[in-house]
Amino acid sequence: MARVLTLSRIIHHWRPRWAETSLAWVRSMSLLEERARAVFAAAVEGVQPDSVVHSALQRRGDELLVGDRSFKLSNNLHLVGFGKAVLGMAAEAERLVGDHLVRGLISVPHGVQETLQHHGKLNMLLKSSSRIKVIEGAKHNLPDTDAQRSAEGIRKLVSALTEGDLLLVLISGGGSALLPAPVPPITLQEKQDVTRCLAAAGATIQELNTVRRALSLLKGGGLAQCAYPAQVVALILSDVIGDPLDLIASGPTVRSETCPQEVWAILDRYHLSTSVPASVKEVLNKCPSQWREERKDEWDDKDHVLNMVIGSNTIALECAGRKARELGLHAVVLSPGVCGEVSAVARLYGLLSRFACSQDKEPPPSLVAQILQLGPEVGVESWDLHRTMKLLREGWEEGWCTTCLLAGGEPTVQLIGKGRGGRNQELALRVGLELSRGMEKSAALFLSGGTDGQDGPTEAAGAVSDGEMEAKAKSQGLDIDRFLTNNDSFTFFSHLSDGQSLLLPGLTGTNVMDVHIMLLPPPPPSK
Numbered sequence: 095m096a097r098v099l100t101l102s103r104i105i106h107h108w109r110p111r112w113a114e115t116s117l118a119w120v121r122s123m124s125l126l127e128e129r130a131r132a133v134f135a136a137a138v139e140g141v142q143p144d145s146v147v148h149s150a151l152q153r154r155g156d157e158l159l160v161g162d163r164s165f166k167l168s169n170n171l172h173l174v175g176f177g178k179a180v181l182g183m184a185a186e187a188e189r190l191v192g193d194h195l196v197r198g199l200i201s202v203p204h205g206v207q208e209t210l211q212h213h214g215k216l217n218m219l220l221k222s223s224s225r226i227k228v229i230e231g232a233k234h235n236l237p238d239t240d241a242q243r244s245a246e247g248i249r250k251l252v253s254a255l256t257e258g259d260l261l262l263v264l265i266s267g268g269g270s271a272l273l274p275a276p277v278p279p280i281t282l283q284e285k286q287d288v289t290r291c292l293a294a295a296g297a298t299i300q301e302l303n304t305v306r307r308a309l310s311l312l313k314g315g316g317l318a319q320c321a322y323p324a325q326v327v328a329l330i331l332s333d334v335i336g337d338p339l340d341l342i343a344s345g346p347t348v349r350s351e352t353c354p355q356e357v358w359a360i361l362d363r364y365h366l367s368t369s370v371p372a373s374v375k376e377v378l379n380k381c382p383s384q385w386r387e388e389r390k391d392e393w394d395d396k397d398h399v400l401n402m403v404i405g406s407n408t409i410a411l412e413c414a415g416r417k418a419r420e421l422g423l424h425a426v427v428l429s430p431g432v433c434g435e436v437s438a439v440a441r442l443y444g445l446l447s448r449f450a451c452s453q454d455k456e457p458p459p460s461l462v463a464q465i466l467q468l469g470p471e472v473g474v475e476s477w478d479l480h481r482t483m484k485l486l487r488e489g490w491e492e493g494w495c496t497t498c499l500l501a502g503g504e505p506t507v508q509l510i511g512k513g514r515g516g517r518n519q520e521l522a523l524r525v526g527l528e529l530s531r532g533m534e535k536s537a538a539l540f541l542s543g544g545t546d547g548q549d550g551p552t553e554a555a556g557a558v559s560d561g562e563m564e565a566k567a568k569s570q571g572l573d574i575d576r577f578l579t580n581n582d583s584f585t586f587f588s589h590l591s592d593g594q595s596l597l598l599p600g601l602t603g604t605n606v607m608d609v610h611i612m613l614l615p616p617p618p619p620s621k
């Protein structure tokens with residue numbers, strides 16, 4: 095009762111100012127959240143498979159213009175593709191160049207056609223008259239016999255091409271699992287076991303795909319090699335930090351110089367060298383010169399293969415920034431390469447919020463030092479941090495409107511609990527704590543979302559949090575630390591205010607990792 099009395103006394107005493115401020119604050123917070131959600135939606139919209147393919151392929155009569163290159167179309171076009179976003183990419187490609195398409199084959203995730211149909215994304219589905227065959231496979235992102243059948247079909251299709259042919263290769267995240275073609279005598283099961291053990295041991299995508307390339311006929315440039323002497327044009331939707339062509343879907347159209355020693359070093363790092371099957375040892379034990387000789391071919395001719403990244407986290411952040419400016423926000427892009435442990439990433443955002451909202455004439459040097467010290471741990475270069483802090487400071491000094499700090503990437507979560515969640519939801523939960531526990535409650539709002547619309551094994555893409563989250567959770571009897579210990583961020587946000595803070599866009603059909611948005615209202619005028 096005392097608590098209620100205190101509250102009512104506060105309202106009574108401060109009613110005019112408190113009431114207006116609180117209402118304005120509530121209104122501004124809900125307005126802030128609306129804006130954050132709109133900026134995230136714009137980021138996802140900007141990397142929709144159909145729109146990025148539409149931007150990449152220009153027709154000039156029977157000429158196909160890709161970047162600064164042009165290719166003659168004369169009923170000589172073939173199409174293959176593999177990845178979570180490839181169905182939408184293929185549908186747009188067929189709309190643009192289908193009149194010259196001989197045939198195509200794409201390998202897409204199990205159930206994706208039904209899901210896109212269910213979400214009404216009809217522009218991402220092929221017409222019944224399409225010349226592109228679709229094979230679904232790789233349930234739960236694991237290579238299976240359906241995906242292997244697709245890979246074999248793709249290998250046969252491209253191997254039959256001749257000099258006058260043009261091969262369009264559509265590639266997006268999830269492509270590795272959808273194009274399994276183990277080097278004999280390695281079996282699919284053996285290859286699956288090696289990659290599953292590496293993933294479970296915490297191998298990065300870079301390490302995983304370096305090993306995958308060495309054990310595959312088609313990865314690491316093998317697909318382009320099979321297609322020689324046809325002209326190859328690969329359109330790539332990047333889901334790897336830094337957009338490394340040789341690692342996205344394990345680089346099937348990019349010549350790989352991975353030598354066996356590099357692969358053995360990775361297997362040693364995760365104590366798997368002794369347990370890999372004899373077939374894997376046989377393939378890897380070929381001496382480097384022989385190994386390279388077998389993979390060497392005149393196809394490595396720069397004109398024969400054009401690789402183009404047409405969608406990436408960088409592009410998503412550019413679209414997000416454009417939307418933020420339309421909404422009257424001051425957009426600042428920190429980096430598209432945020433990675434590292436989710437708790438360190440949350441710490442960085444908490445410190446940046448304190449830096450931006452600091453009312454000191456000069457922000458405390460210790461705060462700047464802590465931010466710079468965290469940079470390398472979370473994949474953000476110090477010059478990006480200096481640039482961002484300078485812009486945040488200018489905003490404060492020049493009395494800017496609300497700043498929209500944008501970043502993207504793929505943090506990691508050390509799973510210790512059995513709860514339900516994802517890296518975006520866990521990041522939002524941890525940032526919410528950082529914003530709630532600062533010296534003074536931050537007025538910032540934070541959103542983290544997976545651009546593919548799915549965060550971990552949950553139906554959410556991510557969540558929104560702010561400086562009020564901890565108090566709200568306490569008032570609703572939610573023990574945040576217990577949810578965090580159990581990696582149970584989805585359950586937490588599902589309970590918090592009946593799930594209002596969850597991000598539920600549904601499957602988006604695209605995949606360029608995660609987008610982080612922090613809205614920083616201008617600090618109130620100093621008293």
Ligand SMILES: Nc1ncnc2c1ncn2[C@@H]1O[C@H](COP(=O)(O)OP(=O)(O)OP(=O)(O)O)[C@@H](O)[C@H]1O
Binds near residue numbers: 520548
């Ligand atoms: N309960 C959980 N809490 C926090 N993070 C989790 C939890 N369960 C899984 N994760 C994280 O989610 C990651 C998997 O995310 P997701 O299923 O969205 O695939 P992904 O990594 O985005 O792959 P893709 O790029 O193909 O979509 C795992 O690496 C794991 O770290």
Ligand SMILES: O=C(O)[C@H](O)CO
Binds near residue numbers: 268303
């Ligand atoms: O399929 C893969 O290899 C990952 O999604 C990275 O592109």
